[in-house]
Amino acid sequence: MTVAAPTPARKPSRPEPQPAAAAPPAVGALLAWYDRHRRVLPWRAPPGARGDPYAVWLSEIMLQQTTVKAVVPYFLRFTAAFPTVRDLAAADLDAVLRLWAGLGYYARARNLHACARAVVERHGGVFPDNEAALRALPGIGDYTAKAVAAIAFDAPVVPVDGNVERVMTRLHAVAEALPAAKPRVKALAAALMPAPRPGDVAQALMDLGATICTPKAPACVLCPWAEPCAARRRGDPETFPRKAPKREGTLRRGAAFVAVRADGAVLARSRPPSGLLGGMTEVPTTDWSADFQTRTARDHAPMLGLGPSDWRRVPGVVTHVFTHFPLELVVLVARAPHGAEAPAGCRWIAAGDIAGAAFPNVMRKVLAHAGVAVGPAAPPSRPRRG
DNA sequence: AAAGCGTGGCT
DNA sequence: TAGCCAAGCTT
Incomplete structure (x- = not known):
């Protein structure tokens, strides 16, 4: 049955599709x-x-x-x-x-x-x-x-x-x-x-x-x-369908800063209203770039009255793959004192509000990597009892 | 008009 | 496992 049945001869002179040529499929x-x-x-x-x-x-x-x-x-x-x-x-x-x-x-x-x-x-x-x-x-x-x-x-x-x-x-x-x-x-x-x-x-x-x-x-x-x-x-x-090849993005790297206040609140900010993860919530990060240098990460850490040495690098990296590029983030963690004030453009998110905040999954990975309890963005419906 | 834009599941 | 790929839209 595997006759190499030739497709109906294509006529180069007529690049027209063949809408109603054959009887329309039933x-x-x-x-x-x-x-x-x-x-x-x-x-x-x-x-x-x-x-x-x-x-x-x-x-x-x-x-x-x-x-x-x-x-x-x-x-x-x-x-x-x-x-x-x-x-x-x-x-x-x-x-x-x-x-x-x-x-x-x-x-x-x-x-x-x-x-x-x-x-x-x-x-x-x-x-x-x-x-x-x-x-x-x-x-x-x-x-x-x-x-x-x-x-x-x-x-x-x-x-x-x-x-x-x-x-x-x-x-x-x-x-x-x-x-x-x-x-x-x-x-x-x-x-x-x-x-x-x-x-x-x-x-x-x-x-x-x-x-x-x-x-x-x-x-x-x-x-x-x-x-x-x-x-x-x-x-x-x-x-089928035949598809044109698509090019892949180049790896970008950056650092994410997880500041945890004594009461468990986490420092966060909103991303710009449009573009990648537009309007979503994130912890402060450096820019994400192909030539990011991990050694200089601490220079970008939010101060919070802390010194650079107060930031502890969490071993390992968080990896995430977006549609058009892969991302690798190193994570730095610091403990902030009770009264610590959020820097301009940032805010504290109470421990109990983290799960329900507008953190995209990449940020949930970062928080989890830092040891912060954060549920999935989409908690699956409760398991059925019985 | 080609590129930017998330994430999880499947093979 | 590491790619693919899923009921596309916007700029």
Whole structure:
């Protein structure tokens, strides 16, 4: 069965995608599969119903570049704390950041907050029902606008995320590499419409990509689209999508200063409102650079009425890998006396408030390395009794 | 328009 | 294990 089936001859003279050339893959088969195998998710409406726009939007923002498993507990905490978009809009940004801490890509949390306020101010607290108006909101790009429009309002659009890219590039054996192939893939996806139940088509594509058409070892025997799939016919579905190579970042180093007051409070400050970890809380650190010299670290320590020799270097380093560079931090610890005053731009965070503060995970690693008790950013839901 | 932007899970 | 990779957006 491993006939090296040639793909349909490519015509160099016509670089055009082939939208409706072949009979469109049977959306009916996809929906039938979805009706039997759809995942049950906290933000998902029961069969036959539309998703609640607020829940759909919140989940879509959280799910950007983030796994379902990681999102679920955050989603439950957010909806408990902010049952409606008006509640979220009325909250302080810092309260939102504290709840988001640990989930990553913190610009999402800032935009989430701004978006909630925009929905209240521009739309009276009701999410707009069309892609264009959604697209104009903070943090909502092409994908999310289409996803909310389709899932919450049954708009006849097909959101293209990583799952859909994988499904469509395999279905059509798209030879071109991403991201250059994005326009072609979007056109192929758009050609699925018009079809019944656009919201379910969108969710079905994502479920298919997440559970059957997986990056490695796709379960083609279980796939409702095995028949029309060009990549499966070729015998190498796992080689799609093709991807352009990405370059890796260079290692940066720095030092972090953990000052612990006699009552257990820790010295902290807020990062600038935008950029890396924007708006999140951190302990004082040096700049992070490729040529950082550990020997000079103490020169950057906050004074607090202490001398350089009061800072003790904790053996070892804290390592953390961001999307675009790896980071290595040495940690220095000092004990500050009871009345010690926070330097300008810094503040003390009481021992009991550390777990709930807006410390990103890299800072939690630093605190833990320094011997400060700090829970995970996202405490897993309590273990079930029994 | 290419680069910046987190984190955890999986193989 | 050490890469990949996950329901992308912004500038």
